[in-house]
Amino acid sequence: MLDVALRHSLGAFTLDAQFRAPPGVTVLFGRSGSGKTTIVNAVAGLLMPDQGRIVSGDRVLLDTAAGVRLKPHRRRLGYIFQEGRLFPHLTVRQNLGYGAWFAPKGAARADLAQVVDLLGLGALLDRRPGALSGGEKQRVAIGRALLSAPQLILADEPLAALDEARKAEILPYFERLRDAAGVPILYVSHSASEVARLATTVVALEAGRVIAQGPAAEVLSNPAVLPTGARDAGAVLSARVIAHHDDGLSELSAGGIPLFLPRVAANPGASLRIRIAAHDVILSHTRPEGLSALNILPGLIHEIRPGGGPGAIVAIDTAAGRILSRVTRRSATAMGLAVGQDVHAVVKAVAVAATDIGAG
Numbered sequence: 001m002l003d004v005a006l007r008h009s010l011g012a013f014t015l016d017a018q019f020r021a022p023p024g025v026t027v028l029f030g031r032s033g034s035g036k037t038t039i040v041n042a043v044a045g046l047l048m049p050d051q052g053r054i055v056s057g058d059r060v061l062l063d064t065a066a067g068v069r070l071k072p073h074r075r076r077l078g079y080i081f082q083e084g085r086l087f088p089h090l091t092v093r094q095n096l097g098y099g100a101w102f103a104p105k106g107a108a109r110a111d112l113a114q115v116v117d118l119l120g121l122g123a124l125l126d127r128r129p130g131a132l133s134g135g136e137k138q139r140v141a142i143g144r145a146l147l148s149a150p151q152l153i154l155a156d157e158p159l160a161a162l163d164e165a166r167k168a169e170i171l172p173y174f175e176r177l178r179d180a181a182g183v184p185i186l187y188v189s190h191s192a193s194e195v196a197r198l199a200t201t202v203v204a205l206e207a208g209r210v211i212a213q214g215p216a217a218e219v220l221s222n223p224a225v226l227p228t229g230a231r232d233a234g235a236v237l238s239a240r241v242i243a244h245h246d247d248g249l250s251e252l253s254a255g256g257i258p259l260f261l262p263r264v265a266a267n268p269g270a271s272l273r274i275r276i277a278a279h280d281v282i283l284s285h286t287r288p289e290g291l292s293a294l295n296i297l298p299g300l301i302h303e304i305r306p307g308g309g310p311g312a313i314v315a316i317d318t319a320a321g322r323i324l325s326r327v328t329r330r331s332a333t334a335m336g337l338a339v340g341q342d343v344h345a346v347v348k349a350v351a352v353a354a355t356d357i358g359a360g
């Protein structure tokens with residue numbers, strides 16, 4: 001568990017933020033300039049806030065009132081930066097060894113063989129960073145952070161420098177890290193689909209303040225707190241893989257509702273989390289028939305939130321969880337949509353991209 005309370009002024013900007021990061025990935029999510037990096041720097045000990053208290057597990061890293069200010073190297077943190085920052089003259093094995101060198105003596109630390117296996121680094125150990133792809137470098141950086149026996153991992157936009165294909169390559173490794181390493185991860189991101197896949201907890205920031213914090217599915221289903229507003233709104237559902245069919249579709253079950261998606265890379269029985277973007281969901285009063293879309297989720301309208309422009313976000317509670325649909329206000333009026341009404345949310349199978357599906 002990480003507890004953070006900070007107050008700090010930087011010119012015209014004031015950070016006044018409090019949040020708690022339970023085990024798993026806690027994503028700091030907010031627009032550019034909302035204070036994400038300032039928070040990460042304060043946790044890292046690279047910025048001394050005007051006032052603050054930061055507690056990681058049972059260790060007080062900072063308590064300005066009590067005069068406690070642990071030096072950065074004594075905070076037991078692993079860093080994963082945007083651009084990897086590996087030593088170019090060292091091999092992958094030596095770069096990993098550098099992480100272990102930083103681990104305090106006697107600290108329980110990850111085993112090299114386990115880390116190599118977790119991150120798929122076996123074939124890369126004797127190469128230098130110049131001979132690695134961006135995604136491979138990032139996997140080495142994750143391994144190096146893990147081997148330093150951290151009590152907390154800080155990842156500041158670790159995927160921002162990678163193209164979509166490399167991001168898709170790395171995301172599963174962060175999922176494994178989240179699910180296997182048992183170390184809390186504080187993760188900075190702008191990307192709604194990255195957040196939907198990785199976050200256990202989301203801390204939404206605006207102008208230096210926390211405007212929402214809580215489980216990812218809950219915070220992300222509130223379009224009012226998303227940095228890009230309705231454009232990025234979407235729901236996160238938990239689903240279990242039931243079967244793979246011969247026509248290339250996989251059948252899943254989300255709270256008992258069948259979902260058909262393009263074949264997913266997970267075995268029957270596996271739990272997945274799936275992001276369904278609000279703009280891919282259409283609404284119907286009656287259960288549609290003669291429609292090509294395969295996924296129909298009956299539910300009740302929980303909220304209708306008009307946007308600044310012509311659109312509105314409709315939140316629907318279904319047995320699979322809360323779904324969001326982005327419709328025009330004109331359609332909402334023409335359909336007579338109202339809170340408490342029964343509706344059917346309709347999702348095309350192909351609307352759900354592979355990057356929006358992650359381990360649950």
Ligand SMILES: Nc1ncnc2c1ncn2[C@@H]1O[C@H](COP(=O)(O)OP(=O)(O)OP(=O)(O)O)[C@@H](O)[C@H]1O
Binds near residue numbers: 010012031035039
């Ligand atoms: N040394 C400084 N002096 C004055 N203002 C600063 C200073 N450093 C940062 N700021 C301001 O503090 C605010 C928060 O910056 P911060 O880097 O934490 O934002 P961020 O959410 O990480 O943004 P990004 O996503 O663009 O990295 C910004 O408005 C920035 O301009």
